Amino acid sequence: MAADTVKITINGLTYSFSMGDNFGQIPWNETLLDTLRNRLNLTAAKKACDEGACGCCTVIKDGDAVPSCMQLTADCDGSSITTLEGLADPVTGELSELQKKFIEYNAFQCGFCTPGIIMTTKALLDKNPNPTEEDIREALSGNYCRCISHYHVLEAVNALAGRPVDLDKKWEGRR
Ligand code: FES
Ligand code: FES
Incomplete structure (x- = not known):
């Protein structure tokens, strides 16, 4: 599949990911959970069952709670994602x-x-x-x-x- 770009807003910041199989690109079959944890160091969402059964990897996608292990990063193009890291005040760090x-x-x-x-x-x-x-x-x-x-x-x-x-x-x- 040809390289392409996927844009996702995560905790208020918009990221552009280059998709593909080359070095530095995100494979088309990579999950949102792996992108969050392994590429952005947003490790609050946990990988436990990795098959949509436990809820440990839950994030909010466009207002809905979803298991991020069941979302392909490629399918999140244009989406707004909130993780636990996004709940505290970004300036003061005060918890919600x-x-x-x-x-x-x-x-x-x-x-x-x-x-x-x-x-x-x-x-x-x-x-x-x-x-x-x-x-x-x-x-x-x-x-x-x-x-x-x-x-x-x-x-x-x-x-x-x-x-x-x-x-x-x-x-x-x-x-
Ligand atoms: S890791 Fe269990 S639902 Fe995603
Ligand atoms: S088993 Fe994790 S909080 Fe209860």
Whole structure:
């Protein structure tokens, strides 16, 4: 296939990628996940299952949460991509309210699931700032977490949706 150029806006910066099989070019079959991690050093999105089943590689593409391991970089021409690295304030580095809420609620344990869970949550809240518990569970159904953090994530997202739990009461006598 002839060399071509693919333009993608990632976290507000527009990149032009030369596509092809020559040195320095991006192969047509390279995934967005590999381009993010290996070429741009945006390593928040994790490669776990690499087959669209776990949600660890989730990024936001044109407003939708998508598994970046299932997207070809070539197919993202003209798209706008947001990764976890794009959530903090680019000038001050201050974390977004979403990230702060996850910290407040201890809604994380391993570093593999959490980036994808946060990006799925962001896509949900951008579209629907007041999701129901059912909306939240449905949105996060593709993000697998095998630890107790799953319950803390639900609490954090419920808090973002306006249904906070009393953390002082919850942790009374335990911290
Ligand atoms: S690594 Fe992409 S869904 Fe699991
Ligand atoms: S946060 Fe990774 S298994 Fe729960």
